[in-house]
Amino acid sequence: MLALILTLPGICNIFGVMETPALEIQLQTLPQSPGVYQYYDKNGRILYVGKAKNLKKRVTSYFNKTHDNHRTSVMVKRIHDIKHIVVASETDALLLENNLIKKYQPRFNVMLKDDKTYPWICIKNERFPRVFPTRRLIKDGSEYYGPFTNFKTVNTLLDLIKGLYQLRTCNYDLSSEKIKNGKYKVCLEYHLGNCKGPCEAFQEEKEYNENIEAIRQIVKGNFKDSLQQFRHQMKAHSEIMEFEDAQRIKEKIDVLENYQSKSTVVNPNINNVDVFSIVSDEGYGYVNFLQISHGAIIRSHTIEMKKKLDESDKELLELGIVEIRQRFHSNSKEVYVPFKVDVGEDVVIHIPKLGDKKKIIDFSIRNARYYRQEQFKQMKIVDPDRHVNRIMAQMKEDLRLSEEPRHIECFDNSNIQGTNPVAACVVFKNGKPSKKDYRKFNIKTVEGPDDFASMEEVVFRRYKRLLEEEEPLPQLIIVDGGKGQLSSGVKALEALGLRGKIAIIGIAKRLEELYYPGDSIPLYLDKKSETLKIIQQLRNEAHRFGITFHRNKRSKTALNTELEAITGIGDKTVVELLTHFRSLKRIKEASLEDLSNLVGQAKAKIIYNNYHRE
Template sequence: MDLDILIKTLPSQPGVYQYYDKNGTILYIGKAKNLKKRVASYFTKNHEYGKTKVLVKKITDIKHIVVNTETDALLLENNLIKKYQPRYNVMLKDDKTYPWICIKKERFPRVFLTRNVIKDGSEYYGPYTSVRTAKALLDLIKELYHLRSCNFDLSEKNIQDQKYKVCLDYHIGNCKGPCEGYQTEENYNNDIVAIRNIIKGNFKDSLKSFQDLMLHFAAEMEFEEAQKIKEKIDLLANYQAKSTVVNPSITNVDVFSIVSDESYSYVNFFKISNGAIIQSHTTEIKKKLNETDKELLELAIFEIRQRFNSQSVEIYVPFKVDLGENIKVTIPKLGDKKRIVELSLRNAKYYRQERFKQIKIVDPDRHVNRLMAQMKKDLRLSEEPRHIECFDNSNIQGTNPVAACVVFKDGKPSKNEYRHFNIKTVDGPDDFASMEEVVFRRYKRLQDEGEKLPQLIVIDGGKGQLSSALKSLDILGLRNKIAIIGIAKRLEEIYYPEDPIPLYLDKKSESLKIIQQLRNEAHRFGITHHRNKRSKSAITNELENITGIGKQTVVSLLRHFRSVKRVSLASFEELESIIGKAKAEKIITYYKQKQSK
């Protein structure tokens, strides 16, 4: 059937749409409040993102499933993506098998750590992204409550038949011996109720229970038992203090935030129970079709909540998301709720920085690709700036004007391609005219030699220097062939041709760091050359100031003596052997007169 007819006959109801190629393979699965409007947008919009254009070209068939609500559409989309794993859909991959704390469904339930969730009616809490956290909690439970560690079938009949005998755990005080009937099922289950509350982050009931018990033992003059209970209270209070306390009034809430760059997004999740963060997890998502933060966060919320078996009815997020009518979405504006979203955001940013460091070491090509894509986006370029050149003028104290050009390839210095320029056509210190000269000379030479031109030119300076560089590009016919920007030092403003309003990049952005590194490197390289030139000029001037001593004589002297100072200290005989008697006498006379002054 013709695609236009398919689109026109789609219902204007919530649902899930599926795109197929000519081979009947699912390319993409999406959800929509209005199927007709959403699907039509793919074929009527002029898509800037390349992968979306490719997807639309491949679509030969569209199928859809109508559902009652938007929530149903979200759930169905999530399940279908997992089942079919279409090429153009984002998927939250996670190869890790996280540990859970299991309370086994049995008489006298065991409590243990496991990575295998078996649907046998047992209770599973987690998963815990940190094994150390899960083990610490389990160790705390074992310190507070004496649970059995054996896997015997402690049925009422087996206990009555005295099928089992107490083990070492009983004798050292780690178990109360339910296998021989020394502990009642009711007493054991009371401990399980308390353990369940602790795992959920509710310490209040357990603390009160222990405090009441401690007071009871103290009243009965059983001070040793009272001391044991006090130690348990201290353990519990210490563990609670180590939890990241948010606000006791914030309970049973999920917090989500997202940070994105050109190619990836990072979603952080907090689970808050009884005023404390009891779970934290950050996941990386690879973008497929230039998805928005809103789309990716909605997908991540459903996936992560399923993965962590979250039943929270309220979610805190930094911006509005559509999650259906069964979940309360809060966008905090101030106070503790706002601070917890900001904390989540900081965790997502920190995770992104760590991933950048890891990728830089493990997969440098991927790091470079991401950096180039980000610079293209941040600097509003038409192509990735794989080759960047930066110019800087140096004319300190108005003498010996020089300029420097530094070259970066894939975001790194290419030092063998750095170039110095001695200003030839400008008299006196004139930054604008000097910039015009060196830019012209640089790109006239590259054109004449058939060398590759850069994708981006960076001028160290504001609008004046940028305008001067543009004059040379106009003369060479390169005005619209190479992107060019100027960076002013004071506030790090970035100027564009014919745009009076500068661009201000985030001070922490990778793009600004590269631009700053370019500018600083050009300044360093230019200053070094300027210093060397002034030094050589000073040396040459002193020897050439001696009447009758020419440039060739100076070269001969410096080749032999290596410095002007050594020339000044040399004997008549040494000088005569190099430059002859007459010139040696002139140098000796010059330095004698200089010393007598």
């Protein structure tokens, strides 16, 4: 690799981010070649490492435009020194960038997580080789297959191998001289049928090595040769009427076919292929990797990548592909991805659209999503603040807000043909209900079933009071309804001088479309998005709270009306009766004596006679 390192002692640009004129000249003399650039602050700490197809074009782009992303703006202001390394190709730049990020872990770079040691299957370099799992790679000529993502996969493969082939587990030096001299005796594993006793020359080295070669193919995902070999052996035993031995071979075939059927998920003709996909949110990207051999997934792994500068999915996937292929020592020449990426000229990139290849991409995406969901579940328990921050950032982006909606209020009207009209306001803070802040309203100025006017009244009353009491206002208001209810809410905010200071949207029930003031075209969110789920939860909670209030009011009104209809019974007596007996049923069932003790003999007779007429 040809590399040239150049240090630029500071930077200046037309926007005044830096002030050293000499650096402007240095920027103009940057090579138009592939390479890697590194940004340093005035204390010599590395800020960022990036790759470029054209170093001059890429580096100068940071200094000749304003950046929408806040973190990028902050980083550019801190840049004091620049180093760059010219390399021979884009592939070299990609690999070098990955290595430098892992080495220096710059503050503004994507953070690659999960740097643990992975297990391998070792075929030991010795006579009558042992096969065992390990995390240590020793350069003694032994063969190592992997790494695997976890020991569960390793143990499954080793259990399969143990069921098919009898291999030794002892660590004796089985040299021909020591075996010939009778130094060793067979152990319990031999008597259990798990080993054929090579330590006493009960098994020839040629037969043992044939088994080892078959094991090599199995750990690579190729079961064809082993199945063919076992079928020949079964047939041979059957022809000479060794049916017990033939049955034993058949059981091994069944084990191998059962394992193969579970691991084969695509066309068996798809061989030696790496599959990559990505799902991401506001703060993190999740890159899934599947390794396919002879139609079987022999490895699956997902890495989490923390965004620092609002990196695109393309950038994250490219970095993830290089990192994972290095980590798992993959040399596959074919890679399947969901969209075009640049990972070097030595790799053939396919973007499947149909058939089995597309199915495996979809399968990879499902794995990435599942991993993301599992991370969220753990996040809620281990780091709830990070979970809340992510949700709020996602809602800000999805709903096109100017700030995160940490405080949201939702309104809903409730009435039956205009009777007992009420409204409810529910409050969510940091994505969770704040029930102590819930409010309910009796509609005072509207007659008849007029949802629009009712919405305008309650929104006006709610925020007029908050302003008078100098209470904090929400970042987002949601009204349950379409454009009509939204317009009413906007009128109330205009009357209070709050239009444009608080974001307000409406949600219509039929298709869950979101309406914005002054925009006739609704916004449709993904039905599975967390933002829509929180909005639905708000709407449903407002509806529940409003309906409960309306039902209670209606019941109380009906109750009071029946008692007040009795001639000679006033409001004060009704309150006394309901406070003591708690329900109309108990009042009806009360004895004359009980009623007399509470409201006096005269009123008691009136009430008693009203409910006990012949």
